[in-house]
Amino acid sequence: MGKTILITGGARSGKSAIAEARALGLAPSASYPNAIYIATAEAHDAEMASRIAAHEARRSQAWSTHAEPLDLTGALVATDGRGPRLVDCLTLWLTNLMLGGHDWRIAGRALVAALPVQVDPVIIVTNEVGAGVVPDNSLAREFRDAAGLLNQWVAAVADEVIFAVAGLPLKVK
Amino acid sequence: MGKTILITGGARSGKSAIAEARALGLAPSASYPNAIYIATAEAHDAEMASRIAAHEARRSQAWSTHAEPLDLTGALVATDGRGPRLVDCLTLWLTNLMLGGHDWRIAGRALVAALPVQVDPVIIVTNEVGAGVVPDNSLAREFRDAAGLLNQWVAAVADEVIFAVAGLPLKVK
Amino acid sequence: MGKTILITGGARSGKSAIAEARALGLAPSASYPNAIYIATAEAHDAEMASRIAAHEARRSQAWSTHAEPLDLTGALVATDGRGPRLVDCLTLWLTNLMLGGHDWRIAGRALVAALPVQVDPVIIVTNEVGAGVVPDNSLAREFRDAAGLLNQWVAAVADEVIFAVAGLPLKVK
Known part of the structure; x- marks a missing residue:
């Protein structure tokens, strides 16, 4: 069965970069010509579009990219058997679910059920x-709570959990 | 002498859960039928009441609960000898002290003096x-500074310090 | 060649204190009578002046202090050969650069080039x-991104990286 690796950390x-190095270390081989980048980001504004473009520019030809803002579990099922997948990132996926009025708990549970049975x-x-002060508005608190719970759920089924500090990996699990 | 364990981390x-598992691992026995939950939370609003209720629902019959928003040191002294105590949490206690116009430094020093002499x-x-950006308003900065200092004081006398990341314990001390 | 040690962590x-203990551990000796404190802080307001005064009060006679809000690399070059230097802190230096309209990337690259060739x-x-929720305003996000990148750049050339949690050092590199 495929290994699940969760890489968490603050902004920047x-x-x-740690995740990309790990994915490329698992690819490419004779059977895996590419690593598969599953992008959950949507370019809602110019700032976001520029961040996405910067990420794409850094990735080499070793990657094939799939954009999937909502059906992350479907994207994993569809790409299984074709190489290691890098999902970037879980927090934007949660944002898309919440902004779209979807039930993130149902989607999160489906993801957590799908991860351990992936082949790649x-x-x-x-x-x-x-880890900042409590936000003033209740929507930000709700998002913060959901993001923390989703991280816990995925970490519980992950084989490896890494906390990134200043670009360096700190092993948590 | 009783062991002091500090468990820190971001929201969610x-x-x-890590703290509860640790407390129950130290209880119950023939001499300790229960672990003692010392709740510092006060239900100031509906959101807080709902968080408190969710916490209570998760805890089993193995717990006896003491609500103590202000006199935390007194609560520790009063419950010593009756089993392991779980204090949840230090940050809400600090909030209660500051909102109530109490001197958190005096209360914090009393707590730090009491911890090493606890039997249980x-x-x-x-x-x-x-670990977020510097807050705009000075009250939030003052609270953030006080919370950080209080954590340092307790960590200095703790036998064990754990940093929780995505539900997993990272040993700091 | 001198050792570069990066100490990161949240507010308070x-x-x-960890950094000061490390610097004093490397000083003083027959050849190094003092450790050198390079302060990047500027007292923009009363709160900041009070923080700076509190820091100074804690430091003993073992230190000589150099205030340098902008030309950090120049300050390192000028003090090399006179003892271990403690730079407190990188984030305030970045703030000064950005508020002054300087290009922090150019200044950051110069710092990163200078660090490995320091003798002391x-x-x-x-x-x-x-590690908090995404800030509302774009300037705060820009600062947060710059601070994270600068930390990564310095961590990449550092011999040792420490993450401070509740006053305790967690070794990252």
Whole structure:
């Protein structure tokens, strides 16, 4: 069965670069010509579009990219058997679910059920959002709570959990 | 002498569940039928009441609960000799002290003096609140500073310090 | 060649005290009578002036202090050969650069080039600012991103990286 690796950390903690190195280390081989990048980001505004473009520019030809803002579990099922998958990132997926009025708990449970039965590895990038002062508005608190719970759920089924600090990996599990 | 364990982490990092498991691992026995839950939370609003109820629902019959928003040191002294105590949490206690116009430094020093002389173990849950951007308003900065200092004081006398990441314990001390 | 040590953590996580202990551990000796404190803070307001005064009060006679809000690399070059340097802190230096309209990337690259060729050790304090919810305003997000990248750059050339939690050092590199 494929290995699930969760890589968490604050903004600009170097999570994506660590995750990309791990995914490429598991690919490519004779059987895996590519690693598969599953992008959950949607370009809602110019700032977001520029972040997505910067991420794409850094990735080499070793990657094939699938954009999937909502049906992450479906994207994993569809790409299984074709190489290691990098999901970047869980927090944006949660944002898309919540903004779209979907039940993130149902979607999260489906993801957690699908991960252990994947044949190819899945490396998931997520964000630590709960270590600042309590946000003023209740929507931000609700998002913060959901993000923390989703991280816990995925970490519970992950084979490996890494906390990124200043671009360096700290092994948690 | 009882062991002091401090469990810190961001919001929804799984601190309470880790702390509860540790407390129950130290209880119950022939001499300790229960673990003692010392709740510092006050239900100031509906959101808080709902969080408290969710916490209570998760805890089993193995617990006896003491609500103590202000005199935490008194609650520890009063419950010593009756089993391991779980304090949840230090940050809400600090909030109560500051909102009530009490001197948190005096109360904090009294707590730090009382911890090493407890006969039964004390497991304390606290929050990391200082790893976001600097808050705009000075009251939030003052609270953030106080929370960080209080965590340092308790960590200095603790036998064990754990940093919770995505529900997993990272040993710091 | 001198050792570079990066000490990161949230607000009031005990970073400065850990850094000061490390710097004094490398000084003083027959050849190094003092450790050198390079302060990047500027007293923009009364709160900041009070923080700076509190830091100064804690430091003993074992230190000589150099205030340098902008030309950090120049300050390192000028003090090399006179003892271990403690830079407190990288995040305030970045703030000064950005507020002054300087290009922090150019200044950051110059710092990263200078660190490995220092003869005497350099201990650098910095802040984790990216683990809260995403800030509302774009300037705060830009600062948060810059701070995270600068931390990564320095961590990449550092010999040792420490993450401070509740006053305790967690070794990352």
